[in-house]
Amino acid sequence: MGERRSDTRERIQATALELFAEHGYEKTSLREIAERLHVTKAALYYHFNSKEDIVVSLFDGLIAEIDATIAWLRDQPRTAETRRELVQRYARLAHDSPPGMRRLLQDVRSSMRELSVGEQLQERMRTMVRLLTDRDAPALTQLKCVMALASINAAMFVLQDTDIAAEERHAAGLTLALELVG
Template structure:
């Protein structure tokens, strides 16, 4: 019998937690349910994550890391490229986005509200520049927000179908503010 490496167990815990958080909601999922589903004891789960918040944070961390990197690395360029690339990034994390939208208290619980707003502001500024008038900023905010909403709302559809329509709609909202 081969023993699972701690990283394998940790990854399995995160996978099951993500699945249960998405299906039942974060607040309705207990560490007991996660440990039972995995066939491990609660103390074994606590060996890897010292709290439900630590587990939740670890499930969301890849999204926040990718958003941080995306916002830091991007430079102004064609809006269609920025929106398409943002779509691709968000689509990779659609299950986590769906989990957050289903329970917005997660943002407060993990102190992410300010960071999420900052990332959105960075995307808006990249799309229209730092001195754009308020009307253009509002349209750019709708473009980014609407694109994000499409990822959650149409997550079960093929990515390319959603991407094409969502990027077109985001560009239309963006250009309506010009």
């Protein structure tokens, strides 16, 4: 019996993520993905029309989780407790994403602006920041909230090429973020 369509899509996604992590988004072609999977490009096109479609599909789950976090945040008072809870939720999302996804995010940061998923992620970040503080909050408070989310990303991306273990980077980013949101 043949492989289910969803299983094939998942294999394509996993293989593409591996190749993106190994060679970078820009340097990975659909041909290389097909070759690694031992399928034709036509078979790949049956599931995904483009490399961007693969990337978008890889981020669907993350975006859905961020949307759920935003929905939760909309119903919360703008308090220090809410800010701490958001930081912890966001840190979990960042930490639980596969290492290849982190590399892909970093690698295609400039390309992400051109990809629809990049704009979606940026808009979600802007929404979280807006919901995190009152519009009338002092500039320093607003900046601390922005930097809290940025510190989680920095711990994940900027420090990844150091000798610091992933768990230690995660803990450091979370600790700093929690300090910033008070």
